[in-house]
Amino acid sequence: MRQCTGIKSGRCGKGRKPMLKWFEQVQDGGSNIVCSKVRLARNWSEYVFPSKLSDEDSREMLNRLHEGLRDLGDLDGRDYESAYLDELNELDRRALKERRILNASILERKAPMSILITREEDISLVLNGSDHIRIQVWAPGLHLAEALKTADQVDDYVNARFSYAFDDKYGYLTSYPTNVGTGLRATAIVHLPTLSMGKKFPAMLNDMGRIGVSIRGVYGEGRENYGALYEISNQKTMGRTEKELTDLVAKVAAQLDEQEKQIREMGFASHRLEMEDEVYKSYGVLRYARRLSMKDAMTFLSQIMSGIADGLVKLKEPCPVFRLMLGIQTANLQKLSDRPLDKGELDVARAAYLRSELPDLI
């Protein structure tokens, strides 16, 4: 399996037992909910927030945080890696963003920052990003309650060592007023290829704001959304408990999943052959193409994803399609290559990656 283990390029799969990352773990089929994430934003009361923290103080704080969290793995017997972000090269940082460990604003920050991350990459702590401590837990499928429980345990572990900036009225104090209160952002990524083609879909996205969730396309630029993946998150972070917020996101995700299923079932009745044909054609292209743009690869993978969920095709070896979607992103392909690739070469590398990674059909 060609997947980089370790957050640094040099250690890419060499001399280490391959460890399945959270997105490589196979889920039960049938659901359109790809994965769940819980993020908690926290600040240590001893230091001013990152935007006002000098580089010197940032380094001191990071050293103290690393020292205090040295045995974090004891909490659940997990193996954590740690790295200062400036030790990583640009490509490794971009790859971490593709794997959703870092976000765009963290990537742009120049101040000293670091991460602690399990080898499965499901639990990560970004230190001195927008806030001092950003705890993030990923899980395949819809497992927001479990992800919250894990994040909660890590949170208590950190809090037992570092006192938080907390206010009885405003809750956990964060750099941005959009995170204050619980500091919680619950997210579910849902695959909605058919629902999103409907005329009423854009209006429905707008209406989501009224019930307190936001929904946006995951890949693609502007109005395009390659792969039909949508990210659902809670908009507000205050005035509701953590459980209420995660329940809300889970409920919306489950409802969209159900609607998507219903529409696809309706399609089955009248257009089963056409749907099957689309899935097999997509498989054929991914299996034999010599050049694939990001848009094409994502579109065909999206077809395979729904084909597997609907039971139209079955792969010989279980392989989460989302893993392939992450695998074909630019920085990962660059990491797998031993030299920089231009756009044309990237399309070739993407096709080669899919030819070798996409399992046979049964």
Next chain:
Amino acid sequence: MLCERCKIREANIQYTEVINGVKTEHNFCAQCAKEMDFGPYSAIFDGEFPLAQLLSGLLGSEWPVQKKDRLSQITCPTCGTSYEEFVKNSCFGCADCYTMFDLLIHDNIKQLQGSDSHMGKHPAYQETLSGSKAQAAAVAKEETEQTKSTKEQQIRAWDRKLKEALRTEDYENAAVYRDKIRALREGKEADA
């Protein structure tokens, strides 16, 4: 009372001067006051009394600009973030900014979040109430009170966990939380 200066006209302006803590009171007529040098306050006596200005101030036409200027100069003593900077970047510089700008941001936060009070988790372990550097310098008496309220907060936090555990029928953990609450309560009584 006659004007101190001309001793002719009736004095209608009372002028209080404080120099190096020594307070002296003077009574002048409007004409003499105008001729004298009151430093930055001379403008008050230039021409007519600025009644129009005062009224517009009361009615609010001039007020917002002045108020805005004054607000933008409010600065957090802990991290140096000014209100103007906060408005520009929507980013707090430290925990104390929340207290510093509380009156100004309260409505905005309520609008943004649909609520102005935290309903979720409380930190299980909290040494000080908000624990900032500024507050670390608090007097010993306050510290004792803070420890007390921290304990109460902890009890409340464990109590919440206990209720949650009971709700989810997680009796094993519920027993742990119950013992923690008991230990804290006993410790609290010993402190008192």
